[in-house]
Amino acid sequence: MTQVDEIDLAGVDEVLSRFPSPEESDLIPILQQTQEAYGYLPAPVMQKISDVTRIPMARIYGVATFYAQFSFEPRAKHTIRCCRGTACHVKGISGVIDAIERELGIQEGESTPDLMFYLDTVACLGTCFLAPVIMIDDQYYGQLTAKRVGAILRSYREEET
Numbered sequence: 001m002t003q004v005d006e007i008d009l010a011g012v013d014e015v016l017s018r019f020p021s022p023e024e025s026d027l028i029p030i031l032q033q034t035q036e037a038y039g040y041l042p043a044p045v046m047q048k049i050s051d052v053t054r055i056p057m058a059r060i061y062g063v064a065t066f067y068a069q070f071s072f073e074p075r076a077k078h079t080i081r082c083c084r085g086t087a088c089h090v091k092g093i094s095g096v097i098d099a100i101e102r103e104l105g106i107q108e109g110e111s112t113p114d115l116m117f118y119l120d121t122v123a124c125l126g127t128c129f130l131a132p133v134i135m136i137d138d139q140y141y142g143q144l145t146a147k148r149v150g151a152i153l154r155s156y157r158e159e160e161t
């Protein structure tokens with residue numbers, strides 16, 4: 001399988017070496033450290049974990065899919081969470097989301113091709129007094145307008161240069 005060839009297993013070997021006699025209770029720390037090493041959990045890496053720990057793949061996937069922190073796809077560097085709650089809706093979040101989608105060329109549930117941003121929406125960010133509000137990673141942007149979106153997103157791209 002080509003994907004196997006593309007994934008360097010040295011990262012997972014290093015993680016597994018920290019667990020000389022791995023038990024099922026080590027599975028979550030192993031998955032956490034593996035995800036830190038790769039940014040997500042590639043299939044060949046999951047297979048390697050199963051081979052070494054002798055924990056069946058189905059069990060490992062069962063655990064990994066239970067926790068939202070684990071991802072099986074490469075993740076974008078920054079996650080944008082737009083609030084779709086009532087307060088934000090009333091204050092015009094739709095225009096903000098449209099502006100983000102236009103600026104990035106993606107829709108909810110998608111990442112930009114350069115894996116810089118992932119766009120998501122949530123029911124309420126719990127900061128309705130900031131409506132309309134979005135979060136980028138752990139940073140809130142409140143009383144947001146469509147006009148400010150471009151500058152905010154560009155500031156993240158500029159950080160990289």
Ligand code: FES
Binds near residue numbers: 085123125128
């Ligand atoms: S409705 Fe948007 S933060 Fe609560």
